[in-house]
Amino acid sequence: MSLKNSSSDLDRLKELLLGDELEALAQIESKLKTLTILSDNPEEIKAKVLPFFDEMLLERLQDKGGAAISLLSDYLARIIAEASHRNNEALSQSLQGILSTAVSREIASNKDAMIDTLYPIMGGMVSKYVSTAIKELIENINRKIDDGLSMERYKRKIKSRVTGVSETELLLQEISEAHILSLFVIQKESGLLISEAHWRDNQISDPHMVASMASAIKDFINDWIQKSEKQAEVQLLSYGSSTLYIESAGSVYLVAFLNAEPDQEQRIEINHFFASLIKEYFDLFQNFDGDDSSRAVKSLTAQIQSYLDTQNNYPTVQEKRPKSNYARYFVLLLLTLLLIGILYIVKDSLTEYAIASEIEEKTDYTIDIDIDGDQILAEGSVSSFSDLHTIEKIISQKSQKSIVNKMTIPMSKIGQLFHEKEKRIDTNITQLSGHIKQLEEELREAAQTVETLNKKLTREEAWTKEQKEQLLLRKKKINELISLKENIATQLKNSFGHTSYFHPKNNTLVFSSSEFFPRGEAHPRKNAWKTIEATVNQYLTILLGIKKTKRYLRRILISGHTDSDGRGESNAHLAKERALLVKNHLSRMQIIQENGLGPLLTSTGYASQYRIMVNRTEDKNASRRVEIEFQLDEKKLEEDIKHLVNSSEKMDRN
Amino acid sequence: MIRKKILLLGDFGVGKTSLIRRYVDNAFDDSYLTTIGVKISKKHLTIRDTECELLIWDVEGATPLKQVLKSYMLGASGAIFVADCSREETIAHLDQHIERFLSVNPSARYVIAYNKSDLLTEEQKEEISCKKYARFTSAKEDSNVSQLFINLTEKMLP
Numbered sequence: 001m002s003l004k005n006s007s008s009d010l011d012r013l014k015e016l017l018l019g020d021e022l023e024a025l026a027q028i029e030s031k032l033k034t035l036t037i038l039s040d041n042p043e044e045i046k047a048k049v050l051p052f053f054d055e056m057l058l059e060r061l062q063d064k065g066g067a068a069i070s071l072l073s074d075y076l077a078r079i080i081a082e083a084s085h086r087n088n089e090a091l092s093q094s095l096q097g098i099l100s101t102a103v104s105r106e107i108a109s110n111k112d113a114m115i116d117t118l119y120p121i122m123g124g125m126v127s128k129y130v131s132t133a134i135k136e137l138i139e140n141i142n143r144k145i146d147d148g149l150s151m152e153r154y155k156r157k158i159k160s161r162v163t164g165v166s167e168t169e170l171l172l173q174e175i176s177e178a179h180i181l182s183l184f185v186i187q188k189e190s191g192l193l194i195s196e197a198h199w200r201d202n203q204i205s206d207p208h209m210v211a212s213m214a215s216a217i218k219d220f221i222n223d224w225i226q227k228s229e230k231q232a233e234v235q236l237l238s239y240g241s242s243t244l245y246i247e248s249a250g251s252v253y254l255v256a257f258l259n260a261e262p263d264q265e266q267r268i269e270i271n272h273f274f275a276s277l278i279k280e281y282f283d284l285f286q287n288f289d290g291d292d293s294s295r296a297v298k299s300l301t302a303q304i305q306s307y308l309d310t311q312n313n314y315p316t317v318q319e320k321r322p323k324s325n326y327a328r329y330f331v332l333l334l335l336t337l338l339l340i341g342i343l344y345i346v347k348d349s350l351t352e353y354a355i356a357s358e359i360e361e362k363t364d365y366t367i368d369i370d371i372d373g374d375q376i377l378a379e380g381s382v383s384s385f386s387d388l389h390t391i392e393k394i395i396s397q398k399s400q401k402s403i404v405n406k407m408t409i410p411m412s413k414i415g416q417l418f419h420e421k422e423k424r425i426d427t428n429i430t431q432l433s434g435h436i437k438q439l440e441e442e443l444r445e446a447a448q449t450v451e452t453l454n455k456k457l458t459r460e461e462a463w464t465k466e467q468k469e470q471l472l473l474r475k476k477k478i479n480e481l482i483s484l485k486e487n488i489a490t491q492l493k494n495s496f497g498h499t500s501y502f503h504p505k506n507n508t509l510v511f512s513s514s515e516f517f518p519r520g521e522a523h524p525r526k527n528a529w530k531t532i533e534a535t536v537n538q539y540l541t542i543l544l545g546i547k548k549t550k551r552y553l554r555r556i557l558i559s560g561h562t563d564s565d566g567r568g569e570s571n572a573h574l575a576k577e578r579a580l581l582v583k584n585h586l587s588r589m590q591i592i593q594e595n596g597l598g599p600l601l602t603s604t605g606y607a608s609q610y611r612i613m614v615n616r617t618e619d620k621n622a623s624r625r626v627e628i629e630f631q632l633d634e635k636k637l638e639e640d641i642k643h644l645v646n647s648s649e650k651m652d653r654n
Numbered sequence: 655m656i657r658k659k660i661l662l663l664g665d666f667g668v669g670k671t672s673l674i675r676r677y678v679d680n681a682f683d684d685s686y687l688t689t690i691g692v693k694i695s696k697k698h699l700t701i702r703d704t705e706c707e708l709l710i711w712d713v714e715g716a717t718p719l720k721q722v723l724k725s726y727m728l729g730a731s732g733a734i735f736v737a738d739c740s741r742e743e744t745i746a747h748l749d750q751h752i753e754r755f756l757s758v759n760p761s762a763r764y765v766i767a768y769n770k771s772d773l774l775t776e777e778q779k780e781e782i783s784c785k786k787y788a789r790f791t792s793a794k795e796d797s798n799v800s801q802l803f804i805n806l807t808e809k810m811l812p
Contacts, residue, residue, distance in 0.1 A: 188728075291656045
């Protein structure tokens with residue numbers, strides 16, 4: 001709506017504000033028509049009339065304020081809009097002073113709340129502008145670098161080509177790469193720690209004290225800065241390589257403990273993160289009362305810990321860039337080959353350095369190492385022989401070359417070392433003597449044990465031998481027993497040959513025919529006894545001469561026989577008589593008595609039961625006879641053989 | 655765990671540091687005093703089953719020429735105002751300290767310590783008109799020191 005279209009409103013405004021005055025003015029006008037104009041100068045007239053208007057306007061505003069202000073505010077808004085449309089710059093200039101004062105007052109009275117509200121927006125804006133500025137800075141630096149000439153520049157250039165990272169970024173990376181070790185969110189006024197997070201095991205002992213101290217230091221410095229009339233806050237505190245980066249908002253500030261000064265990119269990152277925290281935890285920061293057990297504090301702690309972990313695991317600029325160019329690989333290969341060549345050339349120097357470094361690290365001695373062909377020269381001063389050996393050992397572990405030891409030990413040290421060595425040797429000798437005594441004792445015991453064992457072994461051997469012999473003997477005995485009967489037969493046969501008195505079939509002596517027993521007679525002929533005695537003597541001598549025969553001799557049977565002539569009863573009597581007579585005769589023989597064979601002599605008569613038939617005709621002379629035979633105790637023999645076999649088997653098993 | 659920042663305020667030489675030393679066994683090195691004018695100590699205590707930790711700011715004693723920084727007072731939940739009961743002027747200055755502190759922290763709580771009470775006899779003590787929230791203390795004889803801090807903590811807790 002334009003002012004032209006609102007003439008009726010203006011008229012109404014005039015009426016409201018200046019109704020009475022307009023009436024008076026009309027009266028004055030009519031009066032003026034009649035009055036003589038005293039002056040033609042408009043300024044003089046204005047000066048006389050305007051005070052009246054001012055007074056009247058003031059009265060209107062005071063008396064009829066409600067309606068007038070309401071109407072005015074409506075019009076003022078339109079007037080400002082119109083003025084802004086027509087001449088924006090002029091309006092801005094006119095309002096600038098008023099607005100600046102008003103904003104300053106508001107900020108002064110609600111400083112913290114204003115900062116907290118504005119920080120997320122302002123932080124982002126600032127970051128954006130800073131990023132742009134940094135990019136411009138990088139471009140400028142790149143231009144300047146291009147103009148420069150140095151080896152470093154070419155190295156960086158090659159690296160830049162290979163990795164795809166700009167030289168400026170490499171330059172910035174070379175300066176430092178700071179890592180955030182800890183993050184603290186601290187209440188600004190009280191210095192109370194609201195939340196903390198640490199990278200890995202970089203735990204800060206007593207973080208609440210540290211937070212308070214950091215707060216005190218920051219307050220102290222801020223106070224000093226403000227005394228210098230500079231509206232600023234401390235943002236960076238450094239001590240050695242440790243840096244405290246402080247990002248401050250209205251009610252809290254964030255302290256990042258870093259191992260180096262953060263670069264602009266890191267600061268922007270931290271700013272962004274801090275802004276997001278303020279946005280999310282505005283209420284917590286405003287109302288924190290020292291109680292850190294709330295859920296909000298735990299959530300905040302988890303968030304800053306997560307941020308810290310992400311930050312320190314974030315890949316470097318080089319890692320972010322893809323590497324897929326064959327040319328890069330080729331250049332890398334060339335560089336590697338070049339590096340190998342250089343390494344080959346400086347190999348000895350590197351080895352010397354490596355050995356010297358390791359010696360220094362392990363022994364704290366600075367030893368000059370010089371590789372000369374196949375030799376390593378070690379030169380320096382050490383204070384003990386053991387150190388000397390340690391150093392030699394290190395060198396020999398590092399290189400196969402022969403060592404030329406030019407290391408020295410000061411004379412004062414040598415005397416001391418000699419005494420120490422002497423003491424150690426004495427101690428060692430004492431210890432060794434003890435050990436030797438102990439060893440001697442052990443040896444003595446061992447010798448005794450060996451002797452005992454030898455004796456035992458000898459006994460065992462003897463016993464084994466004896467057992468063996470026993471076994472053989474038993475085997476021999478068994479064989480003897482098994483072949484006893486056969487042996488007797490053989491011996492008898494060999495001894496008697498084909499004499500008529502010995503019958504090899506039954507190993508029997510037979511005395512027959514009329515030479516010995518006349519028909520019907522029990523007594524043998526007188527001259528027959530000599531033959532009988534001699535033959536029996538020979539027979540028994542052979543038997544007794546065979547080992548074991550006597551043990552198993554059960555009886556010596558003397559059987560009497562007759563021819564078939566005569567009656568049976570008389571023949572039976574005759575046969576018994578003949579046998580008995582021979583038995584009685586034999587019992588008186590020396591060989592029988594000396595060998596106690598008397599009880600074994602047994603006589604029996606068979607009459608003509610076993611008469612001798614030749615071609616189906618009885619040889620009566622042959623039938624009249626006495627037979628003498630030995631009988632062995634077969635049962636006993638068998639038992640003994642069994643016993644021997646069993647015991648032999650047992651011995652064999654043993 | 656509830657943590658509170660408290661301050662010990664008072665004239666130079668009234669025994670603020672001695673009181674803290676008596677009460678606290680864990681303190682930063684004294685060199686901080688000369689550097690930035692404040693030493694911070696920590697004390698853990700349990701009041702009415704509530705775990706508390708006091709971060710005690712031992713601010714360098716005020717002199718007519720050097721006032722305590724207001725920024726040090728900011729955010730404190732409580733304060734112990736200390737006077738040397740053998741020096742009347744330090745008692746007289748207590749009101750100024752309290753006023754200055756409350757102007758920064760209107761809702762903070764405080765207690766008052768008439769320290770070095772071991773230097774006075776019982777009759778001399780009776781002659782001193784004690785202010786509200788005040789008690790006689792002696793860091794030297796460990797008299798009323800713990801009670802002073804406990805009393806303040808009880809006042810600060812909700």
